[in-house]
Amino acid sequence: MKHLFGLDLKTIFYLLLAVIIVFGIFKKMFKLVIFLALAGVLFYFFRFLA
Secondary structure (H helix, E strand, O other), X not given: OHHHHXXXXXXXXXXXXXXXXXXXXXXXXXHHHHHHHHHHHHHHHHHHHO
């Protein structure tokens, strides 16, 4: 866990989002996965364009 303290908040957010998406795929929660993936993409584009 020590190496996680060197990451910034954005990277931790993307890692958490990826873990939730993978967990949702295995649990067959496809609506949640699609919503979170779209939210992540929109957040990424908003941060990229800003």
